[in-house]
Amino acid sequence: MEAVSKVTGRMAPLDRADVDTDQIIPKQFLKRIERTGYGPFLFFDWRANGDFVLDRPEHKGASVLVTGENFGCGSSREHAPWAIKDAGYHAIISPTFADIFRANAYKTGILAVTLPDRQVRHLIDLATEDPTTEITVDLERQEVRGDGFAYRFEIDAFARDMLLGGLDEITLVERHAPEISTFEAQRPAWLPSAG
Amino acid sequence: MPTTLAKKLWDSHVVRSTPEAPDLLYVDLHLVHEVTSPQAFEGLRLAGRKVRRPDLTVATMDHNVPTRGGVRAADELSRKQMEVLAENCRREGIPLHQIGSRRQGIVHVIGPELGLTQPGMLIVCGDSHTSTHGAFGALAFGIGTSEVEMVLATQCLPQNRLRDLAVNVEGELPLGVTAKDVVLGLIGRTGISEGQGHLVEYRGSTIRSLSMEGRMTVCNMSIEWGAKAGMVAPDDTTFTYLERRPHAPKGAEWDTALDYWRSLRTDDGAPFDQEISIDASHLEPHVTWGTNPGQVAPVTGRVPSPHSDTDERALRYMDLKPGTALADISIDRVFIGSCTNARLEDLRAAAQIVAGKHVHSSVRAMVVPGSTSVKRAAEEEGLDAIFKAAGFEWRNAGCSMCLGMNPDILAPGERCASTSNRNFEGRQGSGGRTHLMSPPMAAAAAITGHLVDVRELL
Numbered sequence: 314m315e316a317v318s319k320v321t322g323r324m325a326p327l328d329r330a331d332v333d334t335d336q337i338i339p340k341q342f343l344k345r346i347e348r349t350g351y352g353p354f355l356f357f358d359w360r361a362n363g364d365f366v367l368d369r370p371e372h373k374g375a376s377v378l379v380t381g382e383n384f385g386c387g388s389s390r391e392h393a394p395w396a397i398k399d400a401g402y403h404a405i406i407s408p409t410f411a412d413i414f415r416a417n418a419y420k421t422g423i424l425a426v427t428l429p430d431r432q433v434r435h436l437i438d439l440a441t442e443d444p445t446t447e448i449t450v451d452l453e454r455q456e457v458r459g460d461g462f463a464y465r466f467e468i469d470a471f472a473r474d475m476l477l478g479g480l481d482e483i484t485l486v487e488r489h490a491p492e493i494s495t496f497e498a499q500r501p502a503w504l505p506s507a508g
Numbered sequence: 509m510p511t512t513l514a515k516k517l518w519d520s521h522v523v524r525s526t527p528e529a530p531d532l533l534y535v536d537l538h539l540v541h542e543v544t545s546p547q548a549f550e551g552l553r554l555a556g557r558k559v560r561r562p563d564l565t566v567a568t569m570d571h572n573v574p575t576r577g578g579v580r581a582a583d584e585l586s587r588k589q590m591e592v593l594a595e596n597c598r599r600e601g602i603p604l605h606q607i608g609s610r611r612q613g614i615v616h617v618i619g620p621e622l623g624l625t626q627p628g629m630l631i632v633c634g635d636s637h638t639s640t641h642g643a644f645g646a647l648a649f650g651i652g653t654s655e656v657e658m659v660l661a662t663q664c665l666p667q668n669r670l671r672d673l674a675v676n677v678e679g680e681l682p683l684g685v686t687a688k689d690v691v692l693g694l695i696g697r698t699g700i701s702e703g704q705g706h707l708v709e710y711r712g713s714t715i716r717s718l719s720m721e722g723r724m725t726v727c728n729m730s731i732e733w734g735a736k737a738g739m740v741a742p743d744d745t746t747f748t749y750l751e752r753r754p755h756a757p758k759g760a761e762w763d764t765a766l767d768y769w770r771s772l773r774t775d776d777g778a779p780f781d782q783e784i785s786i787d788a789s790h791l792e793p794h795v796t797w798g799t800n801p802g803q804v805a806p807v808t809g810r811v812p813s814p815h816s817d818t819d820e821r822a823l824r825y826m827d828l829k830p831g832t833a834l835a836d837i838s839i840d841r842v843f844i845g846s847c848t849n850a851r852l853e854d855l856r857a858a859a860q861i862v863a864g865k866h867v868h869s870s871v872r873a874m875v876v877p878g879s880t881s882v883k884r885a886a887e888e889e890g891l892d893a894i895f896k897a898a899g900f901e902w903r904n905a906g907c908s909m910c911l912g913m914n915p916d917i918l919a920p921g922e923r924c925a926s927t928s929n930r931n932f933e934g935r936q937g938s939g940g941r942t943h944l945m946s947p948p949m950a951a952a953a954a955i956t957g958h959l960v961d962v963r964e965l966l
């Protein structure tokens with residue numbers, strides 16, 4: 314995974330709560346066997362309806378998605394963060410994320426950051442009033458900052474290290490091979506084996 | 509110290525625990541399907557890795573299989589995805605239940621029916637409804653594709669500890685009220701994100717009196733209120749279901765396993781981080797009116813006035829007006845299927861309502877058994893004949909119209925009474941409108957042509 318320490322850019326305000334992964338990337342686009350190429354299908358149905366906020370000229374080229382609570386609920390499809398990243402968004406700010414989505418976003422190298430409602434609201438208002446506003450999501454300093462404000466965010470320390478170091482988690486786990494083998498050898502005999 | 513079931517399950521799978529990293533958990537069973545696995549296998553191959561335990565991995569085809577016409581009826585991309593899964597399984601030595609085979613079916617239906625799902629296990633799958641398997645007193649949750657790759661490579665998964673939440677359901681379910689109504693009623697109360705960061709244990713007399721099928725329905729929808737996993741402590745109902753299943757322990761091993769399984773319960777006085785109590789004795793059949801499972805009401809009620817932007821958008825999408833009686837909403841389609849409600853007991857409950865009646869002339873209705881085994885069993889007892897005589901289509905096993913990734917989809921604007929688990933916009937087909945409910949409720953809707961209180965037909 315590529316290391317990521319900060320994202321600077323304009324914001325795309327998606328002022329909705331409970332955005333589910335079926336909306337982020339509808340199922341008809343889950344048939345690819347690659348990890349890339351999903352960007353054009355991001356929010357496909359919403360865009361098809363016309364005048365979708367992310368498609369407005371003033372929000373083109375934004376790199377930070379700012380959105381309502383419980384973002385990414387529903388299906389576990391990792392295609393959702395793949396599509397978001399493919400479409401050019403490298404950070405997402407929301408009051409809360411669904412658990413699986415957040416894990417998937419980190420694995421994809423997206424900075425999924427939670428801030429209190431009030432601060433998210435401020436960012437959405439900022440982006441709406443002046444779409445040229447730039448902010449920085451700084452993972453190292455754990456803050457979202459812009460002109461005249463700096464909001465501290467908390468993030469799981471391990472996830473932070475993985476993102477900052479661009480580490481391959483599988484390689485890390487493989488280092489514990491002896492412990493895995495010891496555990497494996499002690500598993501009860503009755504446990505099912507499919508082979 | 510008294511301990512919760514969830515903690516016992518977690519602790520018994522910890523390979524390694526340190527303060528600076530998530531716990532490393534060992535996975536007993538990894539279920540795989542065609543949609544969320546190709547990129548994981550590809551990653552493995554590119555890194556020169558092999559599957560560590562193909563014998564603890566089981567694959568099936570479910571999401572994009574056509575439910576009639578066999579593999580040839582699939583579109584080219586779907587067919588490619590199925591071929592890639594078959595090739596990956598062949599190369600890695602993973603058992604695969606492919607389309608057309610005797611045991612193929614929805615991943616969360618076949619695990620339990622083959623006896624692969626057992627108490628005390630840690631089960632994962634690249635699918636959010638993996639929580640279904642928690643009904644057996646297993647720790648089971650959905651993972652993303654990168655995590656699928658992790659488990660294929662190491663049979664382990666790093667995970668942060670979660671909080672414990674108890675849902676206590678007490679009282680006898682009234683006639684016509686099912687496990688589906690218990691969980692829909694619960695989500696109506698909690699909303700769709702209350703469960704975030706939690707492992708949920710469903711407890712209480714109502715849960716104890718549910719069959720394994722009913723418990724699976726409840727656990728299945730844990731993710732719909734945001735919970736990582738849902739579970740029910742195993743008891744005699746569980747053991748009776750499991751005994752003599754193909755992969756269940758046999759002989760002396762059964763007795764040893766049973767001793768252990770009986771210890772899998774929350775100790776008296778063990779603390780939960782949060783508790784929710786529900787009185788099931790006054791519960792009514794529920795239907796959803798909106799575009800998430802929390803937008804739900806008793807069928808005797810009315811479409812509510814919107815309380816938020818989300819509600820307003822949902823009403824617009826669903827083309828509903830506040831104040832409309834739910835029972836006045838006409839439907840075009842009925843879908844009885846999905847990993848939530850397509851087991852034999854579900855089909856029996858629906859058939860009971862349908863028997864001797866006919867699907868309303870303006871409705872197209874279908875039954876899609878959760879697995880090829882469910883289909884066979886249902887045919888053996890003549891359920892297919894009942895459905896067909898009533899005008900239902902009787903299909904082959906698969907996810908079908910639960911997510912419409914296969915030929916079974918709603919047309920834009922069509923309204924469907926569905927036994928599945930998600931009513932998100934476009935879930936069953938772009939522009940389609942979904943009302944979630946129990947199998948008897950969906951069957952009743954098929955007969956009357958509108959949402960209806962099934963108790964009127966009993």
Ligand code: SF4
Pocket residue numbers: 570571614615616635637846847848906907910911928929
């Ligand atoms: S039936 Fe529906 S919810 Fe269940 S696994 Fe298939 S697509 Fe997912």
